[in-house]
Amino acid sequence: MQIPPYLTPEALTTFIRAALAEDIGDGDHSSLAAIPAEARNRAHLLVKGEGVLAGVALAHLIFREVDADLNVEQHLADGARVKHGDIAFIVEGRSQSILTAERLVLNCMQRMSAIATSTAHLTSLLAGTKARLLDTRKTTPNFRICEKWAVLIGGGVNHRYGLFDGIILKDNHVDYAGGIRPAIEATHAYLARTTRQLPIVVETRTLAEVQQVLDVGGIDRIMLDNMAPAQLREAVALINDRFPTEASGGITEQTIAEVGRTGVDFISVGALTHSVKSLDLSLKAF
Template sequence: MLTPAVIDRVVAAALAEDAPWGDLTSSAFIPDDATARAELVAREAGVASGLAVFAAAFRLTDPAITVTVLIEDGAPFAPGTVLAVVDGPARGILTAERIGLNLMQRMSGIATLTARYVAEVAHTRARIVDTRKTTPGLRVLERQAVRDGGGHNHRFSLSDAVMVKDNHLAVLTAGGASVTEALRTAMSTLPHTTHVEVEVDRLDQIEPVLAAGVDTIMLDNFSPDDLRRGVALIAGRAVAEASGGVTLETVRAIAETGVDVISVGALTHSARALDLGLDIRISAPDAG
């Protein structure tokens, strides 16, 4: 999903927001012919994500700038690691610096947090997935960061899969139809390739939902004991997904109930930006 065209669109919008009429400071104080070298340095340990996005910030600002990437997305790094080197016109480097850092710090923070969740559920059947609780306009970047951290993506948008939540069910059954009947009727209008997931918050909802032939059942805010009961009731007839109340402290116990998927909104809505810095040296033009 994170194609070069998508990267350029997101980064160009960010640059336009940050310098709509140019960089007044750099234009006034940095000589036009000054060059610089800058190193992207990790101030703390983490997992890399967004290196192509970081590089695009400089390329779109000034094509004369070169970015040499020294680590791959998804790779762990220690404090002090140089992740990339930037060379070229100093004005452009200073103009693009904040956007390049902002986006890569955000993505690397998500990748780092995701990797922690993935490590917590090691040797279970559960996969860690994200949710739609993303930053508007940055979803494609944040979803890539989850993958770089070893996680997986849920549906990308409202358009590519069905998720019937409690409010949908309330409207669907308001006319007196049973949950099973209402789901079957609605599903009959969908293409046969459409994945259908239904959220339940009680054990007694599982069988009527399964009877409709859905693909995934989301067990929302279930206790570990009820998750085990839910997995047993589903018995492989649908994918069992756990959601709600998932933290680094609880995710292992949730995974050990036997669920197939654990969706974690915190991966994108609560990840802390990783501390990365751009250490820059300005080269003045030669005299005479």
């Protein structure tokens, strides 16, 4: 997996420290009260479900941030297919440190593994088509870095990370701008004025809007929003490979294969990050 630009050491450290501050506050008083400071122990990460494991690399960073002397013996890597009873890793060191890191490690890995599992499953349903699975910005505030990372681990493709690294002219942008042409032309003028180079995606709702985009040009992808498969096929034929295409809007496990067969290049699914059930994991002393 190629490391995406948002996965910098600085960004990960900032996330981990903020999450630990939220959880620990002025101290992990349960561990400080009950466990001797010099006590040492070990625990293993037990998988209690089936899916795709994600967050192992992040767990290493969390343990290191809590206590640099904690040792992690890794048994399974990110992206591994797991089943009930598998052991992902063993962590050994100060007992207080293991307990302090436990919940953040589990919270991150359970949700990341759920997203990776869903991504891998939906990607498998696109076998035999050229369509690639995209995520969206429908993420948990302050947890996007982990959710986007999990999509990559599961075999999906990241859409833009935020509002700053790509332009998507959605329906409201088009309506507020007065139509497709003025929205695109204003965007070109803005990019020229600010000397920015950003990809431009335009959302379309009808074949007439698709034609308007084709008439103007100067964009990087056409999004086909909430179109039925028959309409998607028409749109793909109309575009005729002049621009990459993306299907979006209400696409589910039951419909994604048919959407993929329409010939679109990408399919974006918000449910990848906003509607998953965590994979059951547990950090157990032994």
